[in-house]
Amino acid sequence: MAKIFVDGTEYEVDEKKNLIDALKDKGVEIPHFCYHSKLSVVGMCRICLIEIEGVPKFQAACNTPIKDGMKINAFGEKIVKAREGVMEFLLINHPLDCPVCDKAGECRLQNYSFSLGHETTRYKEEKRNIPQEKIGTNLLINHNRCILCYRCVRFDREVVGVNDLEMLARGNDTIIAYTPPETSGEKSTYLNHNYQGALADICPVGALLNENTLFQSRVWWYESHESHCHGCSTLCKVTTNVKNNALYRYMPAQNPHADGFFICDYGRFSGKNFSENRLLHYAEAGAKTTSKQVLPALADKIASARSILVIGGGTESCDDVDQIAASINEWRAAGKQVKWDFRSSRNAFSKGNDHYDFLLSGDLRPNAKYLRDKGATELKDFDALQSEIRNADLVVVIGELSAPYAYHMNATSENHAHVAGLEIANAVEDTELFGSLESAAAWIKTALFTTHHDSATLRAALAIPMLAFPERAGRFVDKTGATKTTNSVLKPVQGLESPGQILVRLKTAARPTAGASA
Numbered sequence: 001m002a003k004i005f006v007d008g009t010e011y012e013v014d015e016k017k018n019l020i021d022a023l024k025d026k027g028v029e030i031p032h033f034c035y036h037s038k039l040s041v042v043g044m045c046r047i048c049l050i051e052i053e054g055v056p057k058f059q060a061a062c063n064t065p066i067k068d069g070m071k072i073n074a075f076g077e078k079i080v081k082a083r084e085g086v087m088e089f090l091l092i093n094h095p096l097d098c099p100v101c102d103k104a105g106e107c108r109l110q111n112y113s114f115s116l117g118h119e120t121t122r123y124k125e126e127k128r129n130i131p132q133e134k135i136g137t138n139l140l141i142n143h144n145r146c147i148l149c150y151r152c153v154r155f156d157r158e159v160v161g162v163n164d165l166e167m168l169a170r171g172n173d174t175i176i177a178y179t180p181p182e183t184s185g186e187k188s189t190y191l192n193h194n195y196q197g198a199l200a201d202i203c204p205v206g207a208l209l210n211e212n213t214l215f216q217s218r219v220w221w222y223e224s225h226e227s228h229c230h231g232c233s234t235l236c237k238v239t240t241n242v243k244n245n246a247l248y249r250y251m252p253a254q255n256p257h258a259d260g261f262f263i264c265d266y267g268r269f270s271g272k273n274f275s276e277n278r279l280l281h282y283a284e285a286g287a288k289t290t291s292k293q294v295l296p297a298l299a300d301k302i303a304s305a306r307s308i309l310v311i312g313g314g315t316e317s318c319d320d321v322d323q324i325a326a327s328i329n330e331w332r333a334a335g336k337q338v339k340w341d342f343r344s345s346r347n348a349f350s351k352g353n354d355h356y357d358f359l360l361s362g363d364l365r366p367n368a369k370y371l372r373d374k375g376a377t378e379l380k381d382f383d384a385l386q387s388e389i390r391n392a393d394l395v396v397v398i399g400e401l402s403a404p405y406a407y408h409m410n411a412t413s414e415n416h417a418h419v420a421g422l423e424i425a426n427a428v429e430d431t432e433l434f435g436s437l438e439s440a441a442a443w444i445k446t447a448l449f450t451t452h453h454d455s456a457t458l459r460a461a462l463a464i465p466m467l468a469f470p471e472r473a474g475r476f477v478d479k480t481g482a483t484k485t486t487n488s489v490l491k492p493v494q495g496l497e498s499p500g501q502i503l504v505r506l507k508t509a510a511r512p513t514a515g516a517s518a
């Protein structure tokens, strides 16, 4: 630790940290645009200027090593005036766009222009006027708002590991441009990685914007709660952005000690358009009916089955998984043969990597580890699955859509607002897997617990609607074995239950007598 003095006040700070972070830990916020604690230091924006006793010129705080005993002028008159000059310079080309800018409310430039900006401008020349451009499958750039802080270029190179953004031209003409790398002789039209939301996040102004949330809400209208993303077994810590009982996006909860600063797009938008196409009724052979018909029918099927195959459960909370395991144990105790399989990734039938990228886990089921610990078998072999289905008298699929937005986007074209991560979802849902079997014989003996309406709900013998992850709180065990809790962020659909609750109710389900109403 080192003792330093800021405007006469003594602070004991961690000298291994960057000065901006070390002072932030003590509640002292030095303004900064280009500095980000997960990126290399470039010292490009100069808003973090400070005066150091014994050093003749102002220095960039982000590029100043901490020394024991150093005395800093961080908020005195001279240094504030210098920062005001930097702001005036940065605002030369920046348009007065806050009323129509998606970043308003979470924009550093907007915040600092309140504290350090001028009410009027001395600039009389013509501002630059470059048209907005689409540079990513879900990313727009408004060049006029860009303050050339270089965060986006560093993020892509240093965090994502791609070299696809660059600063082009000079002086007043300088812009950030997409410079596609060549893959197998082809160049992609748009940036298409799984971190376009993170690019819009780290851009300190409204230059980089996500297309699929563009103009959909002012950020101050969102209700936000802490939770964990349910998209994969990394279970990143997030805050939610909910408006009118719709989950627009997750934002990364900045917890450098646990999950870092970033989340992937697959997770970020996993709850978007969640309410579309929800399955809100029970169905028997595709026809709409009630729980009073379907639950006793399922109880009968369980009672008469000698062998049962359960598929899925990896998206469910520990409490629900415990209930699935308890039901399986009861069925086994009653002399039935029960097999419990689940699939956690698109690589289920081939050798895949543990991770798709630096964050998104190969386990797209958030509770995959807990399921493995409970004795569920991970599907590895498509032929073996087909033979298990053939041999079972009853197949129970617990298939919550983990990313309905991705699933329903049907993203196939580069022009569409999808990213590589979202394509993953199209190939991983259990209902889709099951659908690929194309076997009428399999569907006739299938009870499907699910959250959304699709062709599978029409084909299954019984379809049972259930609550989904944003509608209920739950515990999950991440890929490292840590227990994490998700919160209920949407008002649950009245009358729907979790699969665990439904299985409990099943024990007392009985066929209604003739004439009973729903």
Ligand code: SF4
Pocket (backbone or CB within 6 Å): 145, 146, 147, 148, 149, 150, 151, 152, 153, 176, 202, 203, 204, 205, 207, 208
């Ligand atoms: S687009 Fe945003 S992050 Fe990139 S250089 Fe411009 S202001 Fe910085």
Ligand code: SF4
Pocket (backbone or CB within 6 Å): 229, 230, 231, 232, 233, 234, 235, 236, 263, 264, 265, 266, 267, 268, 359, 360, 361
């Ligand atoms: S890495 Fe996994 S948990 Fe993290 S945001 Fe992406 S999908 Fe969600």
Ligand code: FES
Pocket (backbone or CB within 6 Å): 031, 032, 033, 034, 035, 042, 043, 044, 045, 046, 047, 048, 049, 060, 061, 062, 063
């Ligand atoms: S934050 Fe230090 S120069 Fe930009």
